Amino acid sequence: MTVQTTNELQAALQLLKSKEWVDLTHSFGPDSPHFFMFEDAKFETLFTHDDGFFAQKFSFPGQYGTHIDAPIHFVRDTRYLDELGLKELVLPLVVIDQSNNAEADHDFTCSVQDILDFEATYGRIEEGTFVALRTDWSKRWPDHVAFNNKDANGNNRIPGWGLDALKFLFEERNVKAIGHETFDTDSAADFREKGSLEGEYYVLEQDTYQIELLTNLDKVPAKGAVIFNIVPKPEKASGFPVRSFAILP
Numbered sequence: 001m002t003v004q005t006t007n008e009l010q011a012a013l014q015l016l017k018s019k020e021w022v023d024l025t026h027s028f029g030p031d032s033p034h035f036f037m038f039e040d041a042k043f044e045t046l047f048t049h050d051d052g053f054f055a056q057k058f059s060f061p062g063q064y065g066t067h068i069d070a071p072i073h074f075v076r077d078t079r080y081l082d083e084l085g086l087k088e089l090v091l092p093l094v095v096i097d098q099s100n101n102a103e104a105d106h107d108f109t110c111s112v113q114d115i116l117d118f119e120a121t122y123g124r125i126e127e128g129t130f131v132a133l134r135t136d137w138s139k140r141w142p143d144h145v146a147f148n149n150k151d152a153n154g155n156n157r158i159p160g161w162g163l164d165a166l167k168f169l170f171e172e173r174n175v176k177a178i179g180h181e182t183f184d185t186d187s188a189a190d191f192r193e194k195g196s197l198e199g200e201y202y203v204l205e206q207d208t209y210q211i212e213l214l215t216n217l218d219k220v221p222a223k224g225a226v227i228f229n230i231v232p233k234p235e236k237a238s239g240f241p242v243r244s245f246a247i248l249p
Contacts, residue, residue, distance in 0.1 A: 016247055022219045024211075024227070024244040026141055028065030033147040035063060035183050062239035066213045068231050073238040074197075074204040081237040084209060091130035091176055093227040093246055095220050098159070102135035106149055106157035107189035112168045122222045127174040130211075130227045135159045138181040138215035160187035163199045170206050178203060179211035179227075179244075211244055224249035 026032070030041045041060035047053055062081075063069065071078035096118050102108045110133055119125060137159065140146035149157045160182055169175045184191065185200035203210050211229055231242040 020248040022216050022225075022246045022248060024214045024216050024220075024246055025066040025242065026138070026213055026215050028060075028241065032065060032142050033144050033183075034061075034065075036148075038064065060241070062234075062237055062241075063212070065241045066211065066215065066244060067239050068229060068242040069200075069204060069210050069212065069239045070237065071204045071207050071209065074201045078204070078207060080235075081231065081240055082233045082235055088176065088209070089229040089231070091128065091227055092126065093220065093223075093225040094125055094129045094131045094175075095134050095217050095222050095225075096131060097134045097217075097222065099134055099136040099218070102137065102159040106159060107187060108135070108159040109162040109187040109190050110160070110165045111162050112164050115165055115168060118222070125169070125173045125175065128176050129173075130177045130179065131169055131175050132179040132211075132214060132217055132220075132227075133161060133181070134217040135181050136218060138213070138217070141213075141215065155192060156188040158182050158184075158188040160190065161185050161199045162187070162190060163202060166199050166202055170203075177208045177210060179214050181214050181217065183212060185210060185212075211242060214244060220246050221248065 028041065030043055032041070034040070038061045041058070041064055044057040046057050047055045068081065070081040070084060072080050096110070096115065098108060098110055098114060115125070125131060151157055160180060161178070166178070169178065184197055185203055186197050190199065191197060225246045225248050227244060227246050229242050229244045231240050234240060
């Protein structure tokens, strides 16, 4: 590496550090909301400072807290988490704000028209971007009742992506990955109607990843930021809690 290259990297780092950084990740623990089929996380103390050092044991499903889903999570014979490339995890960030629609209709399902309306204001969504759906559902965290939002019949009322919108993003706009503030890709209404998470399967079938349970999307502009999805590298994992953050322009 030449001195010039080193200086360029140091200058780039100083530029990044001069910008505003926004944490897009929930802190999580044993009492945090999670997918209903999973047990609560367990945090155990193995050693204390009286033993000479403090160490803990953590037990939780890979899809817990703000987390990344690798393609293998839903699709056979695809990539595991440790097979994702580093440069895939750092992408230009687009935030589609549908928080007003989600507040008015908890069964809100993002459509192609919603995306076209967004583009009418902010311009065409660029190829290779990470597109996040903002619903402000993250503001309900860590309240289990509010987050699950069950109706009188016990059905979840939670907004999400529609399959047609996802197909539009990947096939017409060639985006790289997506994210959202809820447990699942699909809206709960879509899941009830179809009986399966078609949207989530479709996304992971594109040999890419998604980030679930994002937060603080209200602090990020519609365009211009960059998202970093920093995650450990367990062998043959379907997913894992992630530290996602954005650097603002």
